[in-house]
Each structure stands twice: as structure tokens, then as C-alpha cells.
Amino acid sequence: MAQFWKPGTEKPRLVDDEEGGVLFFSGGFSSSSSSSGYGYASIEKQRQRLPVYKYRTAILYLVETHATTIIVGETGSGKTTQIPQFLKEAGWASGGRLIACTQPRRLAVQAVASRVAEEMGVKLGEEVGYTIRFEDVTKPDVTVLKFLTDGVLLREMMDDPLLTKYSVIMVDEAHERSISTDILLGLLKKVQKRRPELRLIISSATIEAKAMSDFFRKRKKRRELENEENGIQLEPAILSVEGRGFNVQINYVEEPVQDYVQAAVSTVLLIHEREPPGDILVFLTGQDDIDAAVQLIADEVQTSKKHSPGLVVLPLYSGLPRAEQELVFSPTPRGKRKVIISTNIAETSLTLEGIVYVVDSGFSKQKFYNPITDVENLVVAPISKASAKQRAGRAGRVRPGKCYRLYAEEYFLNHMSNEAIPEIQRSNLVSCIIHLKALGIDNILGFDWPASPSPEAMIRALEVLYSLGVLDDDAKLTSPTGFQVAEIPLDPMISKMIIASNQFGCSEEIITVAAVLSIQSIWISGRGIQKESDEAKLRFAAAEGDHVTFLNVYKGFLQSGKSSQWCHKNYVNYHAMRKVLEVREQLKRIAQRIGIVLKSCESDMQVVRKAVTAGFFTNTCRLEEYSHNGMYKTIRGSQEVYIHPSSVLFRVNPKWIIYNSLVSTDRQYMRNVISIDPSWLLEAAPHFYQLQQSNPLH
Ligand code: CDP
Numbered sequence: 156m157a158q159f160w161k162p163g164t165e166k167p168r169l170v171d172d173e174e175g176g177v178l179f180f181s182g183g184f185s186s187s188s189s190s191s192g193y194g195y196a197s198i199e200k201q202r203q204r205l206p207v208y209k210y211r212t213a214i215l216y217l218v219e220t221h222a223t224t225i226i227v228g229e230t231g232s233g234k235t236t237q238i239p240q241f242l243k244e245a246g247w248a249s250g251g252r253l254i255a256c257t258q259p260r261r262l263a264v265q266a267v268a269s270r271v272a273e274e275m276g277v278k279l280g281e282e283v284g285y286t287i288r289f290e291d292v293t294k295p296d297v298t299v300l301k302f303l304t305d306g307v308l309l310r311e312m313m314d315d316p317l318l319t320k321y322s323v324i325m326v327d328e329a330h331e332r333s334i335s336t337d338i339l340l341g342l343l344k345k346v347q348k349r350r351p352e353l354r355l356i357i358s359s360a361t362i363e364a365k366a367m368s369d370f371f372r373k374r375k376k377r378r379e380l381e382n383e384e385n386g387i388q389l390e391p392a393i394l395s396v397e398g399r400g401f402n403v404q405i406n407y408v409e410e411p412v413q414d415y416v417q418a419a420v421s422t423v424l425l426i427h428e429r430e431p432p433g434d435i436l437v438f439l440t441g442q443d444d445i446d447a448a449v450q451l452i453a454d455e456v457q458t459s460k461k462h463s464p465g466l467v468v469l470p471l472y473s474g475l476p477r478a479e480q481e482l483v484f485s486p487t488p489r490g491k492r493k494v495i496i497s498t499n500i501a502e503t504s505l506t507l508e509g510i511v512y513v514v515d516s517g518f519s520k521q522k523f524y525n526p527i528t529d530v531e532n533l534v535v536a537p538i539s540k541a542s543a544k545q546r547a548g549r550a551g552r553v554r555p556g557k558c559y560r561l562y563a564e565e566y567f568l569n570h571m572s573n574e575a576i577p578e579i580q581r582s583n584l585v586s587c588i589i590h591l592k593a594l595g596i597d598n599i600l601g602f603d604w605p606a607s608p609s610p611e612a613m614i615r616a617l618e619v620l621y622s623l624g625v626l627d628d629d630a631k632l633t634s635p636t637g638f639q640v641a642e643i644p645l646d647p648m649i650s651k652m653i654i655a656s657n658q659f660g661c662s663e664e665i666i667t668v669a670a671v672l673s674i675q676s677i678w679i680s681g682r683g684i685q686k687e688s689d690e691a692k693l694r695f696a697a698a699e700g701d702h703v704t705f706l707n708v709y710k711g712f713l714q715s716g717k718s719s720q721w722c723h724k725n726y727v728n729y730h731a732m733r734k735v736l737e738v739r740e741q742l743k744r745i746a747q748r749i750g751i752v753l754k755s756c757e758s759d760m761q762v763v764r765k766a767v768t769a770g771f772f773t774n775t776c777r778l779e780e781y782s783h784n785g786m787y788k789t790i791r792g793s794q795e796v797y798i799h800p801s802s803v804l805f806r807v808n809p810k811w812i813i814y815n816s817l818v819s820t821d822r823q824y825m826r827n828v829i830s831i832d833p834s835w836l837l838e839a840a841p842h843f844y845q846l847q848q849s850n851p852l853h
């Protein structure tokens with residue numbers, strides 16, 4: 156078996172952590188029916204053992220008496236699952252009012268809602284429900300505890316700016332500083348001025364509570380002073396939930412690893428071979444490397460008798476089918492060891508029982524935006540120290556654990572940044588601005604941000620929105636386009652593409668394309684089946700590009716009678732296709748509501764490409780004339796980019812193309828690409844292309 160550390164050193168060295176060799180984490184005494192070895196405890200008992208339970212009275216008192224309460228507590232201490240229940244028990248959901256709890260991640264919303272429904276002994280979707288984009292599992296007049304993504308709550312503000320149906324809003328996982336969380340915090344602060352009775356709870360694992368508290372501190376106006384007389388404090392309250400914890404021994408590699416997927420796999424096998432029972436949690440970055448690692452472990456187990464049969468290897472990332480998600484939370488079979496290979500969703504958003512070993516690759520997928528080149532992409536990038544500590548902490552919940560960091564101690568101490576940069580400072584702001592505009596907030600620069608985005612990024616976004624026809628000369632939403640775009644819960648470029656499809660008479664096709672683009676991938680992929688799946692893809696491949704290929708797949712799927720066998724045979728992901736159908740139905744309803752006529756262009760793919768151009772003209776690239784390796788340059792910023800190998804246009808290399816998104820590995824790759832005629836660009840966005848002096852179209 157491969158060893159990841161320097162040959163000759165027996166084991167990863169135990170090195171003193173900067174805090175003295177030992178990290179303390181809370182909440183380690185809860186038990187469940189899983190492999191923790193504590194045996195089964197009734198759900199009520201489990202609840203009472205959680206650290207937040209002891210703070211029940213304090214939390215309820217603070218919420219009663221303060222407009223804003225900030226609650227800090229380690230992952231697993233019971234913040235997300237318990238606090239909404241405390242609030243309900245204390246009567247905050249009486250008289251038709253609701254309690255909301257937001258999460259940055261969709262998967263966490265579902266998992267947490269179903270756990271709380273189980274604890275309360277109710278059916279999910281009744282008293283306890285959840286809403287994520289394109290999926291509403293709530294019942295009007297019945298649901299009182301509602302879990303939702305912060306993005307969905309922002310959308311709700313478009314219909315009900317003061318969020319009047321909620322008595323308490325808990326903004327959870329605030330330390331993640333997702334772009335929607337930050338916008339939400341800014342807006343909620345405004346809402347509180349108009350609705351002093353609204354209570355906010357800001358909860359997180361590692362927030363800088365002081366910074367948040369400063370953000371919510373208010374100058375006292377007369378009306379607000381009256382409120383204080385009514386017993387509501389405007390100064391935010393801060394509560395720190397202390398929990399008992401177990402030690403986590405930190406191990407570092409001696410020398411940097413070349414391939415963190417391989418290194419993670421070797422480490423898992425080594426732990427399995429040498430360490431006593433206990434589940435393993437591995438942090439990788441995304442579906443690709445997670446699937447690869449799952450496969451590598453399976454291969455290893457098959458070829459070497461030594462490791463079999465004790466390992467149960469499970470992936471965890473958003474976009475995983477529901478059934479597979481649930482496996483992650485199910486108890487480990489007796490005599491087995493569970494290995495969960497996850498994105499950073501398991502860092503703080505989800506609590507997994509029974510983890511004793513953590514393997515930390517030191518990386519996660521992060522969004523980066525460069526306002527100069529106007530390029531936003533997802534990059535595998537080093538995590539922060541704060542993240543590394545959170546990851547390690549996942550090993551210490553049930554008993555003392557071990558964390559294996561696949562990076563050197565010197566790197567951790569001297570090169571890792573302390574905190575991650577808030578997402579709003581590394582994002583394209585197009586969606587964010589359109590949102591605020593739709594809520595009537597015109598002075599975007601003067602908006603009360605928890606962390607200000609850069610003026611360059613702001614200007615870029617305004618420019619793009621102007622050329623999309625979403626904003627007018629006064630930077631107000633245009634009517635109807637601007638309002639229509641704001642109404643569709645998708646990236647504004649996709650929304651614009653849908654609106655443009657109306658005039659091109661291809662809304663049926665474009666709605667299908669939009670639905671597919673909102674799903675991670677409709678193909679089945681993985682090591683070992685690459686050749687077969689590439690061949691299957693060729694059966695649908697369209698010379699125009701991926702968008703048209705999607706339409707072919709969709710057509711085939713419908714013709715097969717939506718058959719799962721058909722999907723299997725063609726390496727198409729059946730669950731993804733079901734999701735496409737669902738999303739499509741919802742988009743159809745929204746499109747009709749905003750006045751789009753549903754119409755098919757039959758086989759005229761030119762209009763489909765024109766509609767794509769109308770939405771995505773900023774993502775135009777041209778093949779470099781003398782390029783032998785398929786190098787393109789973006790028209791906006793002259794960035795070097797390449798067609799992703801998963802695209803049907805890989806190696807075809809048409810001269811002019813438009814991409815849907817960029818991913819960065821060794822190079823910048825364009826995913827989901829379509830060929831266009833450059834003359835359409837001037838039609839689609841005359842302002843935009845006349846402004847580009849350095850890149851005249853020719
Ligand atoms: O939000 P926080 O990280 O503070 O904790 P939580 O998510 O409320 O989790 C509290 C406890 O609920 C965990 O210790 C788990 O035992 C349990 N839980 C679970 O078993 N299954 C879930 N899907 C979520 C939580």
C-alpha cells in the first residue's frame with residue numbers, strides 16, 4: 156500500500172498544535188443509535204444531553220428581551236436542531252406566526268428539517284417543513300418551523316419585504332459568510348427598524364461575535380427608545396454555548412503531498428489497518444475527486460484481501476440523490492467502519508455521528524472573481540486555519556479522536572490564512588445587485604454591508620446589468636425586462652436567456668436548457684467508465700455544442716417514456732433527469748406568469764443559440780488563430796481558457812463560442828459550451844460590444 160508520508164517515517168508525526176498540542180471541542184457526549192458505542196437513547200434523552208439544552212432558559216430569555224441574539228457554539232452542540240424547537244415550545248409560533256431557520260446549503264436544509272421533524276414526531280412538510288430553490292415542502296397554515304436557504308428567504312422578501320409572517324428568524328451558519336447570508340444580514344437590520352418586534356438570532360460555530368455585534372449595534376432613535384421601555388433591548392446579546400469536548404490529536408505530513416486524493420486514500424487505508432474502530436471523515440473538494448477517491452478505495456479493497464470487508468465507503472456532496480444522502484446518516488453496520496468522503500459541507504453544516512478520524516486534504520472549492528477580467532470561477536484552493544480547526548473538531552465528538560492533515564505543519568503555521576474572505580468579496584455581484592434593486596434599494600454603494608464588496612466589482616456588475624437591459628440609465632430596473640429577470644430564481648444571465656427565447660420563439664427548448672444548467676450534471680461519470688460514457692455521449696452530441704446536446708438527451712428521455720433503463724443504457728443520470736423535469740415544470744409556471752409564451756422552435760437550433768447569446772454574451776471567447784492546443788481568449792478580459800474535456804466541443808474547437816461557467820484546475824476550463832456567430836453579439840448587446848475597445852469583433 157502506498158504511504159503518503161516520507162518513506163522511513165513510520166507514522167505521521169504528532170506535533171504540538173499552536174495551542175499546545177490539543178484542541179478541545181464540545182458536544183462529545185451525545186449518543187445515538189449509531190456506532191458510537193453508547194447504545195440507543197431515546198430522542199428526548201439525546202436532546203437533553205446536547206450542550207444547548209442547559210442554555211434553554213437563557214436563550215429564551217435573551218430572545219424575549221433582545222432584538223438580536225448572537226449564539227456561538229461548536230458544531231454538534233444542538234444550535235440548529237434545538238433552538239427552533241425551544242422557540243416553538245415557548246410560543247413564538249403561536250397565532251399564525253412562523254419561525255425561520257436559514258442555512259447556506261440546500262443539503263443541510265433538507266437534512267436538518269428531516270431530523271427536527273423526527274425529533275418532534277411529525278411528518279416532514281407538516282409542522283416542520285423546508286424550502287429550497289425549486290422544492291417547497293411546507294404546508295400553509297400548518298408549517299410553523301421552516302428551514303430554508305438564505306437565498307430562498309431573500310426571494311421571499313420580494314413578495315413580503317418585511318417578512319411579516321415570521322416572528323423569529325435564525326440566520327444559522329453565519330460564520331460561513333455566504334453571499335446570501337451577508338445580504339440577508341444587511342436587509343434584516345433594515346427590516347428590524349420597521350418591525351421592532353421581529354427577533355433575530357445569528358448563530359454560528361466560530362463567528363467573530365464582536366464584529367457581528369458591532370454590526371447590529373444601533374443608534375437609539377425615539378421610537379426605538381420606546382421599544383426599550385417595552386422591554387426589548389436593542390444592543391445585541393451574545394451567548395456562548397460551552398460544551399464538554401474530547402481531545403483531537405493532530406498529525407501532519409512531513410512533506411507536501413503531490414496528489415491529495417491518492418494521499419487521502421492511503422491514509423484511510425492506513426487508519427483502517429492500524430487504528431481501533433471508529434468512523435472516518437475525509438474532506439476533499441467536490442464530486443470529481445470524491446467519486447475518484449471512493450473508486451480508488453473500492454479498487455484497493457478488491458485487490459488486497461487485507462482491507463476487506465470492513466469498510467463502508469460513502470460520498471457526501473450536494474447533488475447526491477436523496478437515498479445516498481440518507482446512508483451517510485444511517486448507523487454504521489456492526490463490525491464495519493464507515494468512511495465518509497465529503498466536501499466542506501461536513502465541516503460545520505452537518506453533524507455526523509461516530510466520527511473518530513478526520514483526514515483533511517487542506518483544500519476546498521471556492522469561488523473567485525476577478526473584476527478586472529470579469530471572470531468568476533470555482534477554484535480548488537487552500538482552506539483557512541479556521542476551517543482546518545473546524546475539520547479537526549469533527550473527530551472529537553464521541554471520544555478522543557485523530558486528525559490527519561495532508562499538509563505540513565510549517566504550512567499550517569506560517570502560510571495558511573486565518574479566516575476565509577467573505578464570499579461577497581470574491582463574487583460576481585450581478586445577482587446580488589439585481590436582488591437589492593428589486594427590493595427597492597437603489598443606493599447599492601451606500602448599503603449597510605457586513606463586509607463591503609469592492610467598488611470595481613460593483614461597477615462591473617452594473618455595466619453587465621445595463622448591457623443585459625436589466626438596468627436603465629438611472630440604474631433602475633427596466634420594465635418589463637428588469638422586473639422579469641428579477642422574478643426568475645436563476646442566475647440573471649439564464650433568466651435573460653429565457654426572456655429572450657420569447658422573441659425567438661424557442662421558450663420550450665430554452666427552459667429545458669435552463670433546467671439542465673441548474674443541475675450539476677446529467678451524465679453518469681466516474682473512473683473506469685469514462686470510455687463507455689464518452690461513447691454514449693457521442694450518440695447525442697450536436698455540432699452546435701452542449702446546450703443542443705442536452706436537448707437531444709431530453710428528447711430521447713421523453714421518447715423512452717422517461718425510462719430509467721434508457722438512462723442506464725446511455726450513461727445518463729436518471730435522478731438528474733427527474734430533477735430536470737421538476738425544475739422545468741416550475742420554470743414553465745414562472746415563465747407563463749411573467750408573460751412568456753411557451754413555444755417550440757422544433758428543429759431550428761439557430762434561434763436557440765441566439766437566445767443563449769442574448770443571455771451569455773459576456774462569456775464569449777474566440778479561438779486563438781495559431782493555437783494548436785485549443786486555446787481560447789475571453790473577449791472581455793483576454794483570459795486564456797480551454798474547452799472542458801466533458802464538453803462535446805472538446806477538440807472540435809469552433810472559432811467563436813460562449814461558455815456557461817469556468818472551472819479551474821491546471822487550466823481554466825469552460826463548461827457547457829455552444830458555438831455562435833459573432834454577428835449575433837452586436838444584435839444581443841450593442842452597448843456592451845461597442846464599449847470593448849481592445850477587442851473589436853472581427
Ligand atoms: O447546529 P449544531 O452544529 O450546533 O448541532 P445540530 O446540527 O443541532 O446537531 C445536534 C445533534 O443532533 C447532533 O449531535 C446529532 O446527534 C443530532 N443530529 C442527527 O443525529 N442527525 C442530523 N441529521 C442532525 C443532527
Ligand code: MG
Pocket residue numbers: 231234235236327503504
Ligand atoms: Mg448547525
